[in-house]
Amino acid sequence: MINSKLLSQLLLLIGAGAHTLHATEVARNAGKAAAVLDRTIQAIGGTQALNAVNGLQYHSSLFRSQTLTQSYNVIRSDQGVAEAGSQSVSFSFAEKQLKQRIDRKYQYGDYWIWAFPNLQPDIDYSMVVQSGPNGFACFNKGQNSFFAEDPSQPLGFADPFLADYLIHSAQQLALPHLLKSFLENQSSLLLSSVVEKNYDAEFTTLQMPGLDLLLLIDRSTFLPFAVRAPENHLIFGPSTSDMIFFNYTNVSFDGHHMRFPHRIQTLYNTVSVIEDFVIDELTVNPKFEADFFSPSNSTISHMDPRSSSDYPRSEVHEFFETGLWGGPFPEQFNSSSVQIAPVFHNGSTPEIMNLFVGYPDYIQMLVEMEDGIIITDAPAFRSRIVVEWVKKNMGGKKITHVVPSHHHRDHAGGVGDILAAGAALVIPEVAKPLYANVNGGDFKVITYNEEKPFILKDRKVQFASFWHPRAAHAEDWVFSVAAPACWTDASSGFALFNADVVSPGSGPAARWDTGYARGFLLDAIADGIPKSATLIGAHGSSEIGLGTQDSLAHVAELAGVPYPDPNTTGQHKWCY
Template identity: 30%
Template sequence: MVLSPLVTLLFLASIVSSTAPPAHFSSSEILGKAIEALGGADALRAINGISYHSYLYRTQSLEESKTPGIPDTGVASSGSETISYDFSGNSSEVVQRIDKTYTLGNFWNFARPNLDPVDVSIVVHGGSAGYGCYVKGNEHIFNDPSSAFGYTDGKYIAVTDISLNITVIFDPESFLPYLVRSYEDHLIFGPSTNDYVLTNYTEIGGIKFPRLVQIMYNENSLLLHSLRDTITINPTFDVGFFDGIPLSQIGSTFSLSPPSAPVLSTEYGAAEVFENNGNLVWYGPYPGSLANLTVTRPVPELPNLYHLDFEGSIYTCTVGVFDDFVMVTDAAPHQSKLVIKWVQEQLHRKVTHLLVTHHHHDHNYGAVDFVAAGATLVVPEDYTYYWQAIPGVKFETVAEGKPFKHKDSGMQVRAIWHNKFVHADDWMYFVWTTACPGADSPMVATIADAWSPGFIGYEFDHLLASQYLDLAREDHMPHDYLVVPIHGTPHNVTDLYELLGYAYPKYVTTDFLPGGHLC
């Protein structure tokens, strides 16, 4: 008979943790006291199945936050969750099902204007023949919420760590498990801890169970808050309750993938997969390649300004080539390596600057690759702290009214930051024009998320788009200029005026204010 996952983790702790509490108990003594505190080995062995129902389920985003480093953006603003385990078999591998439904926070209305709720069921089987399968719904913000995603990841991604890189920490007085800690190598935060915190124990059938479950990242960021109101020991599960989608139905799922046990990948770390999945933006392995890259120069008068569009990716890239510098924005993970390689192979140059539109990790988790290649990050001076853990990082900074700017004989760029953008406190946009423009000279703006023309169905959030135009008007951006978005395809900004019914002044290029005269 199999012990519950909680007790299994206790035994794992004896393998991965050798630090004893102040009383200097041995590992075996700690485990013995913990098992007794939970209710005793006999009571635990009598569990053939269990279901935990949480009537309160809320999650927060650190990756998509407004304030860099503060999880102030809601993902699941309200919801419920039931987690069920089957221990009736002879195997020690996990057999689990998660059923949850939740309402999305307002941040996500750019992809789901009606904030359609998430309603999913996930089946997980451990072992060499195991798999993970969404048998109902999906957690991909751009997908139809009613479509079943099906079998997920498998051979591409590490969702388990065979090194058992976890530690269980116990309450020194009660000896009940307090938290289960995993260790991650986060490419922005550096070495990080991901804690599954267990408190507010209650006794049911002679066994103690935690009612309050939280996820705490790096000991200071609360990402999940869940309160259990019903715990059922040895429930009767319907036949097929823990089954994945039948093989005959795989063709109707989004993933189209067969069941496959997870294996480790050096390309996709646990930190990246964990946070992207929790933020509804985990799309699986990056699909782009240099073979499916389309490169254009969208403005004839700016021949050294390139737009890179990778087939299958929703992130584009702007590259500006100067006599002395090569500047890139943004740094979508994995795509970042391809951009660096393209600059080396096609331009025979190195990237010198990464212009960071904002800190959201789907846009700039690849910043570490540019820093490793020698690039300097261009960010607002108030937010350099966010990137300090990247080894060897260097900065050029921007402040309100003091843009970063650079020019050569043919082109110039300015990085503009205002301390008022609702999407992210460190959000910037970048303006490109000729070295000495006239009133009618072309201007280009690289922007992220405020408007994504050509990204069909997800072009813009009205609030973000309107606020961007308010800032552009404050900066005296010209009435006519090209927007080169991080999502989508280049469009003239006049299309946005029409979409919003926005009456924009007839400014010309030479009216532009931030950083002083352009010529």
């Protein structure tokens, strides 16, 4: 993490209070920064060699990536996205403008393929990125969208937020270009230091105003150790995305000698390795074809890159690298776009409802209690809309409890919006450390475990959420139920909500797999969930309810799990 002293310095220099710094202090700091920069440039080969670098190309036979939060473990990255991958990354620094081209091939890891057996696992895309006033990012070949029907079709120009992230990432990786920029702006550089316990070192840092990147310099060798991108992560809070440079090797070109890193990793919060590649072949000043960095013809119009607090780079980075970025949430969707319907159409327990915002790709269960509202999951962007809808349509009641099915970003990315409205966060104990920094830790949390599930009831309805240590899909994965306050038989409705493990209506080999479903169903039996329950999926497609409902008995049949008759198990647990 960046220490408070450095943050205050950055705010003073870059923010509205920059004018309060004394001119002598600024000049003194810039002078020290210029001296450190000079030693760093000398360490890699000198100013003359650096200025002679006008282009660069990395060839890597090893490229791997991991997902940060679409993982099983709640506190570390443990699931691969790109496996058996390779890439070539090319840069042009001519005319002080950064141009990048990425040619990347890889296969999705087994975690993804297991959940989606029909997934096309091979990804092969080429994209070009350009900084400056006419900046853009454009897929000239293929794309990396997890949900693309044909990932071989070029996506064309990226949306403004993805383009902004990709340009920023290119600036972070293009180390010679960054050093050149520092050299040209050395009179305004900021010098500071940062101590990192996980790296077991203290680094000298340089930053140029207007560029959201910090250069961490090894104090013993003066070699660049990392280029840091400070980020605001919606779950982790203030975070760091460090591109680490190591295994420096001398490279000769055009009569010059310069040291270049030959292994590069991206570490999040100095712990989680989320990208890793080895440079097998490095070419300085390669000969590029005239249109090598040009965007191809695209049916999507070019849009100027821009950033937004609604779409922080941490959000775009995470979704893009996992193949889940689909562009910004449609601006036309608002509280009037909420669709809601009772789970049971026979009039049983109207307090139990399903809803979605805009389109039914994310279903949530809403339970109206006498004193407030319980809602399952918190999809990013949609959650603030749901909060507004509840204010307008639930007779003055507020969301009192939000119960994420698991920590994956698409199911918990909007939890901060619901907590900011006063709800309590209901999670299994194992997930508590993960959410500690949401909204600065200013919220109420209720935890539960296998022995003591979360249960809440009033005179009309009851709600419960269950966690087991052998949870499918994610370490903190839970399923939730809602039923009348005293459920006695199948004549009254019993709802069971789950996410990702079973997506109703799609069959056993499309959006869910019996390998996951079996463990879930055995846990449901152990917890006394009646066979007559209606299963609701956060995802899926069916003709029942809002489109993601099926009978639990049917799901058990598809999974080959003998499910006991409701007359032999569990009824006593649902009528107190």
